[in-house]
Amino acid sequence: MLRNPLILIAAASALACTLAQAVPPPAKPTMQQVLEASSAADWRRPDPANTLYLDLASGRVIIELAPHYAPLHASNIKTMVSAHYFDGLTILRVQDNYVTQWGDPDAGDAAKARSLGSAKKTLAPEFERGIDANLPFTRLPDGDVYAPQVGFSDGFPVARDPKGGKTWLAHCYGMVGAGRDNGVETGSGAELYVVIGESPRHLDRNIALVGRVVQGMDLLAALPRGDGAMGFYTRPEQRLPIKSVRREADVPAAERTPVELLRTDTPTFTALVESRRNRSDEWYKRPAGKISLCNVPLPVRRQ
Amino acid sequence: MLRNPLILIAAASALACTLAQAVPPPAKPTMQQVLEASSAADWRRPDPANTLYLDLASGRVIIELAPHYAPLHASNIKTMVSAHYFDGLTILRVQDNYVTQWGDPDAGDAAKARSLGSAKKTLAPEFERGIDANLPFTRLPDGDVYAPQVGFSDGFPVARDPKGGKTWLAHCYGMVGAGRDNGVETGSGAELYVVIGESPRHLDRNIALVGRVVQGMDLLAALPRGDGAMGFYTRPEQRLPIKSVRREADVPAAERTPVELLRTDTPTFTALVESRRNRSDEWYKRPAGKISLCNVPLPVRRQ
Known part of the structure; x- marks a missing residue:
């Protein structure tokens, strides 16, 4: 055993x-x-203003946002959440040993796509940031294949390149990022993914990670894998609905799950x-x- | 995207x-x-004598055994497979970001446990083996956190310690191992696990890996996580039945899935x-x- x-x-x-x-x-x-x-x-306690509840019929997923690393994305996502943008959208994609992704299945169809309201459709890339003495960093002693230094910052796995003066969130299991197309500014946070397999560290510095699932990974990792290319579901009925995404700060005390x-x-x-x-x-x-x-x-x- | x-x-x-x-x-x-x-x-083509078909109602999982690294375990597992030991047993455990494990739910109850027949109940540990010039090794160029060298040998991810003269299979996604209790000889191959999350490399050299899933990982990774300690299912009806485990060599040509x-x-x-x-x-x-x-x-x- x-x-x-x-x-x-x-x-x-x-x-x-x-x-x-x-x-x-x-x-x-x-x-x-x-x-x-x-x-x-x-x-x-994670800050309730930066903590999201993604509620599914199967239970609650809790996500802590990382505004110190992706301030524009965190802010844009919270704007969407406050406008109930994600409520009723779906899980779009589950690719084995890679990611589960959610958002608007009609995002590619201008006539049917849900409006982003006052949220921005594009954002400056937040793939890395400058090293700052005020940013906590607990370094791990055993090195890393991908980066000169790795460790933790405020509970998030991070990598660092002291020579280049940069640090970035690392693609570990449970990390949440903002999907994008080829343009570096095309990730608005309206379509999010979470890592459900071996850490795809080659994505580091290529896409904006925005936070981490701190509870409920099993609800996102045990879903049926999609039958289409890249694990996308091909039929609407395969897509698990999202009941709601709310900021913890906006949820009545009796309905909170304080961790x-x-x-x-x-x-x-x-x-x-x-x-x-x-x-x-x-x-x-x-x-x-x-x-x-x-x-x-x-x-x-x-x- | x-x-x-x-x-x-x-x-x-x-x-x-x-x-x-x-x-x-x-x-x-x-x-x-x-x-x-x-x-x-x-x-x-993997050798049909060392290729297992694990058939579930949801489909077929194909496992290539690694007799060059775990000859005693591979042989013992094949003895069990030939005696239809696994047919009708179940998935016992699914622990998120770790392993899916299968075997006899009654293994701990001598009165009810299925007999291993002519297979051995204990085996000498095969956690590593000597480096041999005849053993293929394609080394990766970027190093590793856990071992001096890593690469591939006959399609399996392996690590090496040239100074100690040892090499071993590495716990990557999809690798299959023989669960054991505290004694190093207690892993017979009757209870097997497969890695379904971040590579638990700390298990390397502590347990016998016996092969790799080459098709059907989605069938083992998307299962509901167990509600008990360590992801064990607590109720019999939660356990997915195994229809059969057969060697490809014993399967009629028309029923094979040649990869x-x-x-x-x-x-x-x-x-x-x-x-x-x-x-x-x-x-x-x-x-x-x-x-x-x-x-x-x-x-x-x-x-």
Whole structure:
């Protein structure tokens, strides 16, 4: 039986308590033990103004936007969300080991396409940004195939090129981006995708990532793959409807799903990374001693 | 709109022909153009004696075993397959961004567990093997976070440690392994898993990989995620039944699904890797110039 690399917070807490009573703690803590020892200050609430609820019949997907990396896109998406642009649109495309994409199935037909209202149809590309001393960066120690440096910034996986002075969000599992056509300004945020397979890092710096799914990835990753080219669904009835997309800030308190995310700029996060580089669970016979950017888990818990 | 990184052979051939007539070829060929220019010798038929058909109600999954890396496991699995061990068993577990696993839901209950017949219940671990001059190895140029060297061997993604003299199959999307408990000899091949998310390379050298899904990954990756710990289904009716698992060699010709796989030891494969390191499609504005092991596509076509 394989061991779970993604933590279930409740189960982990119970396990850690049991272990603490029964056996001395191992020299190297497991991720469960790191989380059990975390304090309230190790966790943060995503800003409700930058948190989206994508509600499907199957449940709720929660997306945290990344305005520090894609301010124009985040703003444009929030303009659309406030105007209920996405409500009643659909999942358009599910390509195995790549992306799930949603938006307006009639976007290509000017006569039938839904209006973007006051949102912009094109945006300046936000594929990278300047490195800024005020931008948090917790660097990973083991390098990367694609970039000189990788790590985390405010909970997002990022890459950096210090020589070029640039940093950018990285295409890891669960990252959300704004689909575009060949023109670099054609991604408005009206059509969004999420990574559901091996991290397609070759997309980095070619398209604007705008945020990350922090809950509900299973609802987007387990969908039937599309039968058309690039995984597009070919028949309207195949397209899963989107009930609504709302900003958390606009949702009544009783309907919210408040989550907390582990901060990525703390000693606890560094300990979590180390617990994954060198696993002390009995199952592992040869700890990797390394970790790649997109294999670092980003724990989420209900508030 | 994102561009498809996984080729559809038929569509690609048509596209390449159209392009050839309409515009001069770009200096750097696309993957489609590399495949269009391939010859019959660039492709191989997997050995029917080492090819498994895992038939579900939704379709056929084709698995190529890797006897050069896991001979004991491949042999034991074939013994079970010949005795129809897997027929009527089920998918047990689907954990998002990790694995789909199948086997006997009653394996833990000695009174109800299906007999392994003449197959072995435990096997010596085959987590790595010695580097051998007779073992093909097409090395990738861009390094790896986890291992000193990575590349391909007979169509399988592999890693190498020349100093230690070892090589091993790598946990990329679609790789199939033999689940085990804490003991290193407890993986018999009776319970198998396939990677359905970000490559869990920390599993490398900790468990025996036994082969690779070459067709039908969508059938295993789009399944509902399990509601129990580690993605196990908690109710029998959630478990998708396996109609049968057969060796291709044992299947009547009329029922076979003959595929061809691109060889990984040819100039064509090297050109394909280069076409993915530096994409010449108009959509890409900043070719990555690099590629990671698990992002290299392994094209498959119907014979």
